[in-house]
Amino acid sequence: MATVVSEISSPELTTPMGTISVLPLLEPRPENRRLISDSTVLRISTALQSSLFVRDVIRSFANEAKRIVRRISLRYRNRSDGLSLQEGRLQLHRCTYDLNLLGKSLGEITFTRAQPFSTDEQSLLEIMLCALIYPLRNSLLYERALRTALKDPLTGINNRANMDQHLDQQVLLSTRYGTPLSLLMIDVDLFKGVNDSYGHIVGDAVLIAIAEGIVKCTRNSDVVFRYGGEEFVVVLSNTKLDGAMHLAERIRASIAEMEVKAADVDLRVTISVGVAELQASESSVDILQRADRMLYRAKSRGRNLVITDDGC
Secondary structure (H helix, E strand, O other), X not given: OOOOEEEEOOOEEEEOOXXXXXXXXXXXXXXXXXXXXXXXXXXXXXXXXXOOOHHHHHHHHHHHHHHHOOOOEEEEEEHHHOEEEEEOOOOOEEXXXXXXXXXXXXXXXXXXXXXXXXXXXXXXXXXXXXXXXXXXXXXXXXXXXXXXXXXXXXXXXXXXXXXXXXXXXXXXXHHHXXXXXXXXXXXXXXXXXXXXXXXXXXXXXXXXXXXXXXXXXXXXXXXXXXXXXXXXXXXXXXXXXXXXXXXXXXXXHHHHHOOXXXXXXXXXXXXXXXXXXXXXXXXXXXXXXXXXXXXXHHHHOOOOOEEOOOOO
């Protein structure tokens, strides 16, 4: 099995075959001019800049690579970004490259084929990797920025803007396919008193602990959001009211048993939960408003309660 482990950095790509400059892509080294034309390099570069999403960039790169080196497949992995993308079935012979730019890892790419790679084919793949580096870096940065924009900076869970988009989409899918959709509106009881008595550092620690506690109780299909202040929302796709009630009660009980430690203070807090299931012809605003009314009812009845439309 042929395996080549290389490292791409700026401005050079170091391989067992020598050094290839990353920057002058349109002017390959003299010994490689015969391998690839300027028009081909330009076509590859253009294709790789057609999208800012990593999956699209890798797919375009794979398509171009297959045009130049026949019968290959590839796999791209980036552990820090949780990415593992594959184009084609992995085969026996492999060339693996660690991708780095300015000392920062961009992941690892592996080319595979049933037959061994020739020296010229490895050179071609390395020239193509030079063209991939900057589009890949840009797409990784773009997707990271998107994730950051949709996350609450304090708790690390999804934020209000993300919730608005997600809930609208789930309501649309529920209406189109006739699947159930439920929602939990959660509020930390007497949270203002926590801030007033212990300060915002302790208050922040409480919110972080509450968010973690909610996430631990939910399923992979459930999505948790910080709605604002001390309020949280959980969107439950394919879940009827009784299932939502069961989950809400589990979350409530778990939080009530939890002890928050921060700044030499040990606290126990409780939450109130309003639960609603999407009804026919309702919008995302409608189900939110009903869950909020149920939350208000839970607060008015003494807190540390789960309340639904039927008054449970």
